[in-house]
Amino acid sequence: xxxxxxxxxxxxxxxxxxxxxxxxxxxxxxxxxxxxxxxxxxxxxxxxxxxxxxxxxxxxxxxxxxxxxxxxxxxxxxxxxxxxxxxxxxxxxxxxxxxxxxxxxxx
Amino acid sequence: xxxxxxxxxxxxxxxxxxxxxxxxxxxxxxxxxxxxxxxxxxxxxxxxxxxxxxxxxxxxxxxxxxxxxxxxxxxxxxxxxxxxxxxxxxxxxxxxxxxxxxxxxxxxxxxxxxxxxxxxxxxxxxxxxxxxxxxxxxxxxxxxxxxxxxxxxxxxxxxxxxxxxxxxxxxxxxxxxxxxxxxxxxxxxxxxxxxxxxxxxxxxxxxxxxxxxxxxxxxxxxxxxxxxxxxxxxxxxxxxxx
Numbered sequence: 079x080x081x082x083x084x085x086x087x088x089x090x091x092x093x094x095x096x097x098x099x100x101x102x103x104x105x106x107x108x109x110x111x112x113x114x115x116x117x118x119x120x121x122x123x124x125x126x127x128x129x130x131x132x133x134x135x136x137x138x139x140x141x142x143x144x145x146x147x148x149x150x151x152x153x154x155x156x157x158x159x160x161x162x163x164x165x166x167x168x169x170x171x172x173x174x175x176x177x178x179x180x181x182x183x184x185x
Numbered sequence: 186x187x188x189x190x191x192x193x194x195x196x197x198x199x200x201x202x203x204x205x206x207x208x209x210x211x212x213x214x215x216x217x218x219x220x221x222x223x224x225x226x227x228x229x230x231x232x233x234x235x236x237x238x239x240x241x242x243x244x245x246x247x248x249x250x251x252x253x254x255x256x257x258x259x260x261x262x263x264x265x266x267x268x269x270x271x272x273x274x275x276x277x278x279x280x281x282x283x284x285x286x287x288x289x290x291x292x293x294x295x296x297x298x299x300x301x302x303x304x305x306x307x308x309x310x311x312x313x314x315x316x317x318x319x320x321x322x323x324x325x326x327x328x329x330x331x332x333x334x335x336x337x338x339x340x341x342x343x344x345x346x347x348x349x350x351x352x353x354x355x356x357x358x359x360x361x362x363x364x365x366x367x368x369x370x371x372x373x374x375x376x377x378x379x380x381x382x383x384x385x386x387x388x389x390x391x392x393x394x395x396x397x398x399x400x401x402x403x404x405x406x407x408x409x410x411x412x413x414x415x416x417x418x419x420x421x422x423x424x425x426x427x
Contacts, residue, residue, distance in 0.1 A: 106195055111271050112274050113272040117269035121423045122194060122201075122423055
């Protein structure tokens with residue numbers, strides 16, 4: 079198969095869980111720290127509470143992140159941390175995307 | 186979402202996380218200010234005889250490092266955690282440098298304490314020596330080096346904080362030494378030839394140290410303020426709430 083013929087399959091092989099912009103942003107933020115509070119994640123991604131919850135649940139179900147719930151006094155605080163699988167998935171996604179994109183200066 | 190945007194997200198997260206563990210922003214500026222105030226207080230006329238409500242000024246000044254720790258905690262809680270906690274990725278090299286500072290200060294305090302103990306044990310400093318012109322500091326102050334050590338492993342989170350705390354603690358020790366030397370030291374030291382030279386050398390070292398502390402304090406104020414502005418820039422860079 080020619081190189082151009084292989085492209086569609088490579089595109090289809092992209093991890094769709096990571097490919098979604100909001101989830102990509104969430105994973106990028108989580109990969110930059112050890113543990114991130116819900117509030118900060120919400121502010122930095124610009125997502126609404128409901129949207130963020132739904133995306134994090136999806137990522138947790140895939141095993142890309144884990145939720146940490148602690149009490150500060152009587153207030154429950156939710157934080158997230160990326161798992162090793164999540165880190166690997168993000169790295170792989172970056173590699174796949176880089177190989178799919180044209181080199182700089184070329185159309 | 187483009188790659189530079191993703192990189193910016195990562196960078197913002199790392200910067201914000203740094204304020205939770207390594208940077209102290211306004212607390213650094215406050216530490217610089219306190220270091221300068223300590224110098225000014227110690228240079229005030231009759232520093233060694235100044236009393237406030239039956240206590241020597243030095244009895245208040247020795248608590249300045251703890252006051253800074255308390256203010257640092259307050260600043261960190263009220264200013265730099267508004268968006269929740271973000272733990273930074275562990276950095277072994279940074280942790281080792283932090284411990285280098287903690288152990289360095291611990292060794293300094295140990296050396297000071299052992300020297301003071303030896304000075305009393307050898308009779309160089311005499312606790313029963315009475316000098317009507319000078320006010321001897323209370324002996325409980327000798328416990329301060331141990332108290333300074335206690336909070337370090339838990340409350341000093343970054344190298345910048347370790348620097349500020351070390352300068353404040355070292356200054357307190359620096360201002361305590363003359364009290365003990367003049368209150369409990371040998372009588373009429375300037376009459377002995379060795380003391381004259383010692384006095385001159387100590388004077389030169391003291392002047393150099395005072396100048397260095399003032400320069401450091403001014404730089405810390407600028408650095409702390411710049412860090413704080415950087416934090417405000419991080420907040421401005423965050424998207425508006427959805």
